[in-house]
Amino acid sequence: MGDMQWLRARRVLFVFPLVLLWVFGSALPAASVTKQQVDAACATSQAALDQWDAAAARAAEALERYNDVNEELETVSLRVLQLRDRIEEKQSDVADIRERVVGRAVEMYMDGGSQVTEFVLSSSSVDEMLTGQEFLEVVTEEDISSLDHLAALKNDMEKWQEELKVDQARLVVLNQEALDVATLMEDAMNKKEAAYRSLSDDCRKLRAEYAAQLAAAAAAAAARTKGAAGGVPASVTPGFICPMNSGAIQFINDWGFPRSGGRSHKGTDVFAPMGQPIYAVVSGALRTYTNALGGNSVWLTAENRTGYYYAHLSGWAPGVSTGTYVSKGDVIGYNGNTGNAYGGAPHLHFQIHPGGGSPMNPYFTLKAACG
Numbered sequence: 211m212g213d214m215q216w217l218r219a220r221r222v223l224f225v226f227p228l229v230l231l232w233v234f235g236s237a238l239p240a241a242s243v244t245k246q247q248v249d250a251a252c253a254t255s256q257a258a259l260d261q262w263d264a265a266a267a268r269a270a271e272a273l274e275r276y277n278d279v280n281e282e283l284e285t286v287s288l289r290v291l292q293l294r295d296r297i298e299e300k301q302s303d304v305a306d307i308r309e310r311v312v313g314r315a316v317e318m319y320m321d322g323g324s325q326v327t328e329f330v331l332s333s334s335s336v337d338e339m340l341t342g343q344e345f346l347e348v349v350t351e352e353d354i355s356s357l358d359h360l361a362a363l364k365n366d367m368e369k370w371q372e373e374l375k376v377d378q379a380r381l382v383v384l385n386q387e388a389l390d391v392a393t394l395m396e397d398a399m400n401k402k403e404a405a406y407r408s409l410s411d412d413c414r415k416l417r418a419e420y421a422a423q424l425a426a427a428a429a430a431a432a433a434r435t436k437g438a439a440g441g442v443p444a445s446v447t448p449g450f451i452c453p454m455n456s457g458a459i460q461f462i463n464d465w466g467f468p469r470s471g472g473r474s475h476k477g478t479d480v481f482a483p484m485g486q487p488i489y490a491v492v493s494g495a496l497r498t499y500t501n502a503l504g505g506n507s508v509w510l511t512a513e514n515r516t517g518y519y520y521a522h523l524s525g526w527a528p529g530v531s532t533g534t535y536v537s538k539g540d541v542i543g544y545n546g547n548t549g550n551a552y553g554g555a556p557h558l559h560f561q562i563h564p565g566g567g568s569p570m571n572p573y574f575t576l577k578a579a580c581g
Contacts, residue, residue: 258408406457421581505548
């Protein structure tokens with residue numbers, strides 16, 4: 211959840227200019243679809259198309275807000291955890307120093323001396339005793355240093371406690387905002403899907419093909435980015451298809467976005483209405499399991515050993531379990547928000563693991579397949 215900002219310099223825009231080469235050098239299909247063909251096919255569905263475009267714009271706006279809220283939520287949550295750890299650690303230091311200095315006071319008391327005995331017995335608290343003028347007059351420089359350190363620690367802890375109160379109050383606000391925007395997000399996705407279903411078959415088909423061509427530009431741009439963030443070579447994902455109905459989804463390049471516990475996002479979150487069918491992107495063997503982060507999850511291993519990870523499913527399709535072999539396009543589960551995405555907008559967390567190894571950014575592969 212699953213818990214992001216976009217439309218900044220480090221983020222990739224939804225639509226990219228058309229270029230001539232596919233990622234990593236393979237050519238675009240010769241029989242490309244033109245914008246004029248798309249317009250002609252969609253002419254009879256113009257009203258539905260206008261509704262779909264408006265719904266898509268609202269979904270994009272909702273996703274932007276959703277990412278904004280969740281990015282701040284993750285940042286503040288991490289800061290709260292760090293403050294708590296810091297306070298806990300210093301509390302231990304304070305206890306050690308107090309124990310050492312109090313031990314020194316007890317030694318002085320046991321050694322006698324009417325002046326020391328009198329102020330130890332008359333002090334109403336340890337802090338009063340340790341800061342009393344009589345004590346300070348007879349302790350050593352080492353004791354004074356310990357007391358100074360103790361005072362500094364207490365001042366730091368008071369400051370951190372105030373910061374913690376502010377952050378905890380902000381978390382309450384952010385959690386409510388996250389719930390509100392998740393509701394808006396789901397509503398926008400439902401309206402987008404309904405509008406998409408109203409388009410003619412030809413309009414849907416040609417729009418999808420045209421969008422896939424435009425997505426080749428994104429992959430070409432990604433090829434200039436080194437490392438896992440740059441995407442997956444097309445040769446690693448032969449025959450890859452969109453994991454959900456392309457007209458009912460919304461996603462951005464959210465690779466590297468902050469996540470709980472100081473982690474960064476190692477996948478793409480594909481938002482869609484609750485219960486939307488999820489497909490096997492290639493043929494292969496399945497492993498199903500449930501964990502705290504991913505909730506109901508699926509690991510799909512292709513024949514070339516590339517692994518595809520699906521998380522946050524509301525449930526698995528009938529007959530799907532560990533060991534099941536599926537063909538590309540088979541329904542393997544349904545969109546949801548299980549795991550740490552509970553309470554958030556329903557979405558599929560999707561990863562690609564070339565050779566079964568570390569994940570690489572799936573955004574450009576998804577963009578090419580889903581448009």
